[in-house]
Amino acid sequence: MNSASAAPATASLDDPFYYLANFRFVVAWVQARHGDLLSADEHHALEQWSQLPRASQALLVRMVMRKGELFRLDKLSYPEIGDTHQALAPLLALGWVSDAPLLTIEELFRLLRLSELRDALRASIRSAGLASNATKTALQTALTPVLTDALPLRQWWPEASTRIVRLNVMALCDRLRLMFFGNVRQDWAEFVLTELGLQRFEQVPLTAESRAFQRREEVDTYLTLHRLRERLENGESPEQLAAEVPAAFGNRWLDARRSRLLLTLGRTAERSGNVEQALSLYAEANNSEARIRRLRVLERIGRYSEAYELAQVALEQAGEGEAQALSRLLPRLARKLALPSPQAVKAAEAPTYVLELAGPQPVERAVAEHLSTATAPVFYVENGLITGLFGLLLWPVMFKPLPGAFFHPFHSGPADLYREDFVVQRQAEIDACLAQLDDGRYRETIRATWHAKQGITSPFVHWGLLNEPLLTAALDCLPAEHLRACFIRLLSDLKHNRAGLPDLIQLIPDAPDGELRYRMIEVKGPGDRLQDNQRRWIDFFCRHDIPVEVCHVRWQPVP
Structure with a gap:
C-alpha cells in the first residue's frame, strides 16, 4: 500500500x-x-x-x-x-x-x-x-x-x-x-466534475491505518444507517425505522452517526405527535441536542420532576451550548415544582452604542468606513481572523496523520475535526503549539506557515481574507495571552465556537503604552439581535478583559 x-x-x-x-x-x-x-x-x-x-x-x-x-x-x-x-x-x-x-x-x-x-x-x-x-x-x-x-x-x-x-x-x-x-x-x-488541480491540498502521509474503515462490517453499518435516513426522507414512519436501527457498534465514529440518526427519527416522531416514541429515541441518541429536546418534550407534557432530575445530570457533562439551554430550562422547571430557582450566572455584556448612518447598505461596511482612520484601520473579519491565526499556529495539529483523519489525498482538514476525542488524540501537539505563545515564537511560526502553506485548503484559514498586511498588523496588536485564551476556547468546541466571533476588528498600532491596541466590534443592523453563539463569545471576551463592543446601526431618515 x-x-x-x-x-x-x-x-x-x-x-x-x-x-x-x-x-x-x-x-x-x-x-x-x-x-x-x-x-x-x-x-x-x-x-x-x-x-x-x-x-x-x-x-x-x-x-x-x-x-x-x-x-x-x-x-x-x-x-x-x-x-x-x-x-x-x-x-x-x-x-x-x-x-x-x-x-x-x-x-x-x-x-x-x-x-x-x-x-x-x-x-x-x-x-x-x-x-x-x-x-x-x-x-x-x-x-x-x-x-x-x-x-x-x-x-x-x-x-x-x-x-x-x-x-x-x-x-x-x-x-x-x-x-x-x-x-x-x-x-x-x-x-x-472538479479539476482538482485548481485546488491545493496538504500532502499528508497515508497508511493502512489512515483508512476510514478497517472492516467490511463497518462499511455495511454505515450504509445501513444511510439507507434508513433515506427511507425516513421518503416518508417511512420513524416507528418502523427505529426497530431496524442497528445496535451500537463500538466504533466511536459510527456510533456518533447512529446517534444523529436516532435524533432525526426522534424529531420526526415528535412532529407527528408520537411523544413516547420521540422520548425513547432521544434517550437512546443521548447527544447534547437529543438531551435538550427530550427535556423540552418532558416539560411540555408536564413530567416536570423527571425533566428536572435529567437536567441536573445533563448539566454535569454539558458543554457551553448545552449549558446555555439548560440555564433557561432549569429555572422554569424549578418554578413548576416550587423549588428554589437555581443560581443563574448572568452573562457579561459588552459596551453597546448606536450609530446613525446613511443607508441602507451592508451594515458591516458602513460601520467599518465610519470608524476606520489612517492610524486605526477597521477590517471586516467576522470568523476569519482569530480562527485563521489559530489554524496557522496549529497547522501541524490539523494535519497530523492519525487513523481515521485522512484517507484520500483531497482533504481540506481532518475527518474527525468535530469528534469528541479530537483534542485528546492530539494533546501533545496542541500543547507544543500553544507553548509558543508563552515565549514569542508564535509570531514567526504563524508568518512562516502563512508563506509556506499559502493557498492550501484548510478548515480554518481563509486565504482571501487573511492577507499579509492584516496578518502582520494583527500579530503586532493582539496580545499572546488573548490569543491563547481564544484558541483554548476554540478547542473546547471546534464545531460551535468557530462561529459567532465579532464582525469587525480595529487595529490601533500607535496606541499609548499600557493601552490595548485593538478592539473587536459586533455589528447589528436594524431589527437584528445577538445570536446565542455571539453572546457566548462576548461573555467570554468580557470575562477575559478582551476588548469587545456591540454597535447597533440605525439608518438616517431620508430627507
Whole structure:
C-alpha cells in the first residue's frame, strides 16, 4: 500500500473525458487501499469495468453522476461519447443497465412530459373522466390510486418514442464512494466534475491505518444507517425505522452517526405527535441536542420532576451550548415544582452604542468606513481572523496523520475535526503549539506557515481574507495571552465556537503604552439581535478583559 505523500495527478478540464479519468482514479484508489473490504463479486465487477470500452465507461459514469437510477435514453447524449446505443450495449450485456425496467406510475410521471403522458395514458384518462387538457398534477392525483401495477414502458405506452433504462450498479458505486470519501455526503459529481488541480491540498502521509474503515462490517453499518435516513426522507414512519436501527457498534465514529440518526427519527416522531416514541429515541441518541429536546418534550407534557432530575445530570457533562439551554430550562422547571430557582450566572455584556448612518447598505461596511482612520484601520473579519491565526499556529495539529483523519489525498482538514476525542488524540501537539505563545515564537511560526502553506485548503484559514498586511498588523496588536485564551476556547468546541466571533476588528498600532491596541466590534443592523453563539463569545471576551463592543446601526431618515 502506497504511503507516499505526493499529490496524485488529476485530469484537466481540457480533456473531454476528465470526469472519467477522475472516476477511474477513485476506482483504482479503492482497489489498492480497500481491496480487503471488497467481496469477490465486487472485485470481479471492477475487473469487468476495467475492460469496458472507454465510451461505455464514460456513459456509466455520466449516469452514476446524475440523480436517481432511471434515465430516458434520449437524455443520455454526450458529444465525447458519441453513439449512446453503441456505448450502452456492453452495459446491457453485463446487466449493469436494464433496458426494460418496471416503472411505477409515480416514476412514469417523473420521466415523461405532459404530452407524452396524455398519449401513453389515453385510455385511463378517458376511463377516469378526465379532461383531455388536464394538468400533469391533476392527472397524477387522479390516476395514481388506480394504476398500481409496475410495468415496462412498452406496456404503459406501446408507441413510446423514447426508451427508459435503469442503472443497476448504484449499490457498488455507493460503496466505492463511501470507502473513498469516508462519507456519502459528497457525491460523485462533486469529485469527478472538479479539476482538482485548481485546488491545493496538504500532502499528508497515508497508511493502512489512515483508512476510514478497517472492516467490511463497518462499511455495511454505515450504509445501513444511510439507507434508513433515506427511507425516513421518503416518508417511512420513524416507528418502523427505529426497530431496524442497528445496535451500537463500538466504533466511536459510527456510533456518533447512529446517534444523529436516532435524533432525526426522534424529531420526526415528535412532529407527528408520537411523544413516547420521540422520548425513547432521544434517550437512546443521548447527544447534547437529543438531551435538550427530550427535556423540552418532558416539560411540555408536564413530567416536570423527571425533566428536572435529567437536567441536573445533563448539566454535569454539558458543554457551553448545552449549558446555555439548560440555564433557561432549569429555572422554569424549578418554578413548576416550587423549588428554589437555581443560581443563574448572568452573562457579561459588552459596551453597546448606536450609530446613525446613511443607508441602507451592508451594515458591516458602513460601520467599518465610519470608524476606520489612517492610524486605526477597521477590517471586516467576522470568523476569519482569530480562527485563521489559530489554524496557522496549529497547522501541524490539523494535519497530523492519525487513523481515521485522512484517507484520500483531497482533504481540506481532518475527518474527525468535530469528534469528541479530537483534542485528546492530539494533546501533545496542541500543547507544543500553544507553548509558543508563552515565549514569542508564535509570531514567526504563524508568518512562516502563512508563506509556506499559502493557498492550501484548510478548515480554518481563509486565504482571501487573511492577507499579509492584516496578518502582520494583527500579530503586532493582539496580545499572546488573548490569543491563547481564544484558541483554548476554540478547542473546547471546534464545531460551535468557530462561529459567532465579532464582525469587525480595529487595529490601533500607535496606541499609548499600557493601552490595548485593538478592539473587536459586533455589528447589528436594524431589527437584528445577538445570536446565542455571539453572546457566548462576548461573555467570554468580557470575562477575559478582551476588548469587545456591540454597535447597533440605525439608518438616517431620508430627507
